Amino acid sequence: MNIDKRRRARVQGGWAQHQSDADREKPEQHLVNTQSLVQAQNISTFSGSAILRNKGNDFEAKSTFEFTDPYSKLQSVQGDMHEVAEKLFLGSLIAAKNWMELKRNGITHILSVMDVPLPRTHTQGFTYKFVKSMDMADADLLSYFDECHNFIEDGCESGGILVHCLVGVSRSATLVIAHLMKKEAVTMEKALAKVRQIRFVSPNPGFKHQLKVYESCGCHMDEDCMEFRKLRLSKLSPIMQEPGDKILPESVLAIDPINKSGRDVCLYKCKKCRRSLFCESSIISHFRGYWAPVPDWKLKLRLVKMPAESAEPATEGKECLDSIHVEPVQWMADVILSPVGKIHCPKCSFKIGSFNWAGEHCSCGTWVTPSICMDKKKVDKCQPLVSPVTTAQSKEHTPSQDTQLPTTLPIGDKPLSSTTRSKN
Numbered sequence: 001m002n003i004d005k006r007r008r009a010r011v012q013g014g015w016a017q018h019q020s021d022a023d024r025e026k027p028e029q030h031l032v033n034t035q036s037l038v039q040a041q042n043i044s045t046f047s048g049s050a051i052l053r054n055k056g057n058d059f060e061a062k063s064t065f066e067f068t069d070p071y072s073k074l075q076s077v078q079g080d081m082h083e084v085a086e087k088l089f090l091g092s093l094i095a096a097k098n099w100m101e102l103k104r105n106g107i108t109h110i111l112s113v114m115d116v117p118l119p120r121t122h123t124q125g126f127t128y129k130f131v132k133s134m135d136m137a138d139a140d141l142l143s144y145f146d147e148c149h150n151f152i153e154d155g156c157e158s159g160g161i162l163v164h165c166l167v168g169v170s171r172s173a174t175l176v177i178a179h180l181m182k183k184e185a186v187t188m189e190k191a192l193a194k195v196r197q198i199r200f201v202s203p204n205p206g207f208k209h210q211l212k213v214y215e216s217c218g219c220h221m222d223e224d225c226m227e228f229r230k231l232r233l234s235k236l237s238p239i240m241q242e243p244g245d246k247i248l249p250e251s252v253l254a255i256d257p258i259n260k261s262g263r264d265v266c267l268y269k270c271k272k273c274r275r276s277l278f279c280e281s282s283i284i285s286h287f288r289g290y291w292a293p294v295p296d297w298k299l300k301l302r303l304v305k306m307p308a309e310s311a312e313p314a315t316e317g318k319e320c321l322d323s324i325h326v327e328p329v330q331w332m333a334d335v336i337l338s339p340v341g342k343i344h345c346p347k348c349s350f351k352i353g354s355f356n357w358a359g360e361h362c363s364c365g366t367w368v369t370p371s372i373c374m375d376k377k378k379v380d381k382c383q384p385l386v387s388p389v390t391t392a393q394s395k396e397h398t399p400s401q402d403t404q405l406p407t408t409l410p411i412g413d414k415p416l417s418s419t420t421r422s423k424n
Helices: 002-018 034-041 093-097 099-104 142-158 171-184 188-196 205-216 226-240 391-396 418-423
Strands: 045-047 051-055 058-062 066-068 081-085 088-091 109-114 127-132 161-164 267-270 276-279 340-344 351-356 371-374 379-382
Touching: 081 171, 088 093, 088 142, 088 171, 093 099, 093 109, 093 161, 109 142, 109 171, 127 142, 142 161, 142 171, 142 205, 161 171, 171 188, 171 205, 188 205, 205 226
Parallel strands: 088 161, 109 127, 109 161
Antiparallel strands: 045 066, 051 058, 081 088, 267 276, 267 379, 340 351, 351 371
């Protein structure tokens, strides 16, 4: 033990001897907050790991290397917030913690889109709303678009509102773009271009897809919208592929036709026992497409050949009629809990289809995720018995008084013949 201590002391002493006198007499280094340096120097690119000397109110920087600030040059250094619309500010976490800038811009409401809310010390005196979300493609912001729009409207009417996330580029920008789409009745591209004229933003691909779905739904949450139902099922797909016990949420399940009243509903029934399986409104449609490389169970890419019937470019983009893909129905709640399997009729146990939560290729070439496919040869489409007639159509077909109405007969009675009438 004593020998090791002596060796360590010799090594340390050797290193100390090699130090130059200039290095030993180097003045004390003061590390200053980078944000205060940026505000003082009014720059957006500053030195990282810099040696800073504090000379009164001036900063002298000596750095060994340079790195670019993650915020764009379009970003505002003072508080890092921008007014993208009247009384609507978009910023980062730094802006939300800058109390002086918030008061100077008349901010009364703060909307945070982060994984954790702001501390209470930073939200006192403000109307605060928190939306928990990660900056990931599979994160759900579509469900909060309408309520965040109403909160932003209240903030603009009260004085001003700041919408922020960690950097102010993806999550908070998505909510601001959705608000502009609904308020100004513009497309996603126009709203995004308007915000980019003032501040650099870049929503991730998952948020862009949600904005497109929001646009297709008329900028309001419509659960009957086809694109919204597809997105809701795609979000559920990775969850259903995980091991363990799972329960399908009731919001995803379509109504069982047996529990649905009304004779004007188009139903699909089992060919064997005639049990009503699903309504026509439960069908998830998709467009025809080309075959493409898809991942197989070995997590490798395999190229699937394009069938001859889908090789024509004219067929691409049209609605597929080759198969029937549906959303989960109430009677399937305990049947499709595994990642993959077959679907049987709940009454006669006749095989009527299959499901795969990871997705499958349709015969038209489109990859459908998840795939709950019904065999067209095992189900029958039953048209409604009574078609609804509008008032205008009923007036047009109302017979006049001069027209003789045909006599109606009860079911099972036979019309009288000419000889029978003459005898009577």
